[in-house]
Amino acid sequence: MxxxxxxxxxxxxxxxxxxxxxxxxxxxxxxxxxxxxxxxxxxxxxxxxxxxxxxxxxxxxxxxxxxxxxxxxxxxxxxxxxxxxxxxxxxxxxxxxxxxxxxxxxxxxxxxxHPYDAADNLQARRVLTQTRVLARTANSMLLVAGGAMMLMTFPGARQVGASLLASAGVIGIVAGLAAKPVFSNLIAGLQIALAQPIRIDDVLVVEGEWGRVEEITGTFVVLKIWDDRRLILPLSYFIEKPFQNWTRHNAQLLGTVFVYADYGMPLEPLRAEVERLVKAAPEWDGRFFNLRVVDTTERAMQIRVLCTAANSGLAFDLRCTVREGLIAFMQREYPQFLPRLRVEDGDAAAPRGAAALPPQQQPV
Known part of the structure; x- marks a missing residue:
């Protein structure tokens, strides 16, 4: 039964x-x-x-x-x-x-x-940035489309949609103003993916901070600062405001070192020491280096050293190595030509007739 x-x-x-x-x-x-x-x-x-x-x-x-x-x-x-x-x-x-x-x-x-952990990873970083930004944009659109399709299965939701369309003018203005940051970031994300002003692992100087692009999401960019802080910026920032990109076409950089010396300092020993320091440094990539006097003051001359490295991190270390080596060389070999402030004897520098005045009446 x-x-x-x-x-x-x-x-x-x-x-x-x-x-x-x-x-x-x-x-x-x-x-x-x-x-x-x-x-x-x-x-x-x-x-x-x-x-x-x-x-x-x-x-x-x-x-x-x-x-x-x-x-x-x-x-x-x-x-x-x-x-x-x-x-x-x-x-x-x-x-x-x-x-x-x-x-x-x-x-x-x-x-x-396209692995991007290689030394010359420009193409890999380009693919990585485009893929991640476009994938996140597509995911956002798929989520919205899925939610919309689910709502359309409810008769009440269709009626609400019809009533909203009747007042589309006012609602469109309000929604446009409210969604302006969202749409600006969405459009900025597409522009970044296609034009690529920045890429994953690019070295940037933004808002006075030096760091690497750690992550690019659908709404913001995470910049890892050199001291492990994180700077969070909206995507639209990189479309609307200027910033420095040190790895736009390649990671190679030209490092600069400035040293001040007395006018009596001979330049040829300095050039020889720079050559020795740069060629001995493992950070140098073998492309270029030189030493030039680029400026003078009433007290000293400004000496500039240029040297190249494969990336920004190596360039910073190379600059420190050259700077420390030049200072040590001058301290050891030419200490008399280090920058110094000359102070003349008061009597010798005083104008004629001033020495006859009592100390409290000496001209200042």
């Missing part, structure tokens, strides 16, 4: 079909994922995409199969409309998740194909 009641229940056939559909969907997912991953093992980008979407696909395929079963069920079946709606919402959410994971997997594959 109980068996007859169970077999005769209106939900028996749909539930049995649902179980069979879920089992077949999981079987298809298992076989297809194994075959596709084996086929794409020699294409890193597609392989990374397939590996990344595997968990989401394990959810999407059964939900898709269930939706087909519920759509085939009789319309007069009790609660079938609610089940269809709930399954549709879950399917939209899972499909959005699948699309986001597909974008992230494709981005991860491209980044892995």
């Amino acid at each position: 109980t068996q007859d009641m169970l077999l005769g229940h209106p939900w028996f056939a749909p539930l049995l079909s649902a179980l069979i559909a879920v089992f077949l969907a999981l079987l298809v997912h298992r076989v297809a994922s194994a075959v596709l991953q084996r086929v794409t093992r020699h294409t890193p980008v597609l392989h990374a995409l397939l590996v990344n979407i595997k968990p989401a696909a394990r959810l999407v395929l059964p939900l898709l199969a269930l939706q087909m079963v519920w759509q085939a069920a009789p319309d007069e079946l009790r609660f079938i409309a609610g089940v269809r709606h709930l399954n549709g919402l879950l399917l939209i959410a899972a499909a959005a998740w699948l699309a986001i994971r597909a974008v992230n997997g494709f981005a991860d594959g491209l980044i892995a194909k």
Whole structure:
């Protein structure tokens, strides 16, 4: 009797079909994922995409199969409309998740194909920046699209949308003003991804701070300062305001060292010492160095040393090495020509007739 009641229940056939559909969907997912991953093992980008979407696909395929079963069920079946709606919402959410994971997997594959830990990593950093910014922008758009599609399944939400359209003029102005930072950052993110004024791992001088670009998100840029502080700036900052990029085309830099010396200091020994210091320094990249007198004052001459290095960090260390070496050389070999302030004897420097005046009446 109980068996007859169970077999005769209106939900028996749909539930049995649902179980069979879920089992077949999981079987298809298992076989297809194994075959596709084996086929794409020699294409890193597609392989990374397939590996990344595997968990989401394990959810999407059964939900898709269930939706087909519920759509085939009789319309007069009790609660079938609610089940269809709930399954549709879950399917939209899972499909959005699948699309986001597909974008992230494709981005991860491209980044892995262009490693940026090499010495000359300009192309890799370009790919990394474009991929991450565009992937995050696409993810934001997919989230918004998924949420919008889920809301559109509710009749009430469609009515609200229709009523909002009736007052679109006022609401459009208000929404435009409120969303201006969001849209400006979104547009700035696309400009940064395409024009690339900055890239991941670029060396920048921003707001008087020196640091490297550590992260570029959909709304802000994280700059790692040399003393491990973090400077957070909106994306629109790098479109609207000037800043210095020391690695725009390559990481090589020309370091500058300034030293002051007395006019009596001979320059040839200094040039020889600079050559010795630079060639002995492991930070020098072998491209260029020189020494020139670039300015003079009434007390000393300004000597400039130029030397090249492969990147900003090495250039800073090389400048310190050369500066310390030149100071030590002058202290050791020519201490008499170090910058000094000359003070003449008071009597000798006094104007004629001033020495006859008492001390309290001497001219100042």
